[in-house]
Amino acid sequence: MSIVVTAASGQLGRLTVKALLNRGVPASGIIATSRDVSRIKDLADRGVTVRQADFAEPASLPAAFEGADKLLLISTTTPSERVANHRRAIDAAVTAGVSLVAYTSMLRADTSTTSLAPTHSATEEYLRERLPSVMLRNGWYLENYTAQLPQVLQGGAVVGAAGQGRISAATRADYAAAAAVVLTTDGHAGKAYELGGDESFTLAELAATISAAAGKRIEYTHLTADAFTRVLLDAGVPAELAHVLADADLAMSRDEMFTDSGDLRHLIGRPTATPAEAIAAALR
Template sequence: MRRADFSAPDSLPGALEGANKLLLISTTTVDERVAHHRRAIDAAVVAGASLVAYTSMLRADTSTTALSVTHRTTEEYLQKCVPSVVLRNGWYLENYTAQLPQVLRGGAVVGAAGQGRISAATRADYAEAAAVVLTTGGHVDKVHELGGDEAFTLSELAAAISAATGKQIEYTDLPADGFARVLAEADVPAELAHVLVDADLAMGRGELFTDSGHLSRLIGRPTTSLAEAIADALR
């Protein structure tokens, strides 16, 4: 067993010693993310890694979200330092299926995305794509815009939940400040609430939509559908 701690840079070279390929999964502490990532990339360079794959976010080079800044900065540093492949993951279906108990209790999906379309996929689909790029050739210097095959609006999400449960669920679209108040009343931490509001506004601008088909091509099958993900969560 090897110990690696992003906050303890001296632990990283030993942890990555002998590593040929590395999957760098973006950390969740936003204000420390870039420093964490740079330390891991530097350690991969010292280890002589032939490839580093990084889980970025959809349209990181053009996105206007607060989260995109750290991803864009990491991508730029990575591409200067070591052979790499960038996996720009879209939104996760689990962001919605994990909220099913609350949605069913309240009878509504609440957000601020308007009729923006979201190309979400499951964590398992994204993980499978990462495994493919690490175990097959031809991915160096590639940037993959990853998302589900079937984009949906939050109104369509509400309809899919209704169809799966037999309970009428509506989508309530709110202005940004209204959505922020709902999240605060639900005791969502302020930093996370800001991220969620910011993401919904980006959805409304089309920043979490892709029709690239990269994800399904990488994994060699259709991505998990919204209906399938809801059914799995309800089971």
């Protein structure tokens, strides 16, 4: 059995490869793909099969997926190109005879009002029509916040437009562990897992957790979506991403990034990392 992990040079993809190895999958049974294979040379050094794959270049995909039994399709990063790229990858998986595709979708993809949701729901629909599949509807990453800790500590504030909405964020490592479980055990075809951390929080609560960990008063500054977008643009965030992030915060204000399904904890067989644990690790 060979398992393909796409976008293996990205953070989630790389963690998933490591999670598969930790679950006892031999390196020879893993195929890691990337547009630039030089970025995953370390995986090749561990015995993982490394292949070049670019979803924008369909001719690269048959060879990349050859011999695959299961495939993790990690959603691509450019929303405007996402559906077309995913359809090419799914078509190539069909041709390769893949028996199961796990797709990293988004939380509540079928009901979410975010601008990102249609790209995920369209991919889910296309995939269901063509292959046995499982939807890994990942919630927000805790790293989206821990990566901003230097700026938060400098400015003394968590800034956002999420109001008092609750967020069920988890670490990439926990989402990767769930993907590895789905790819190495049976009974997941046809499922849609709503994945999020056990301990939800508001941004005000997140600010309080950072305060406790850093020993410095941090407050939550609530802004309108337009004002938050301007803050992101002024910080150098590309325009498309700034609008996506502000739109995501609006969804958070409506509790669309919250889940109490317990799916992530159930899949990985342990509690998820807490915000306090993620923050403490990032501050070390």
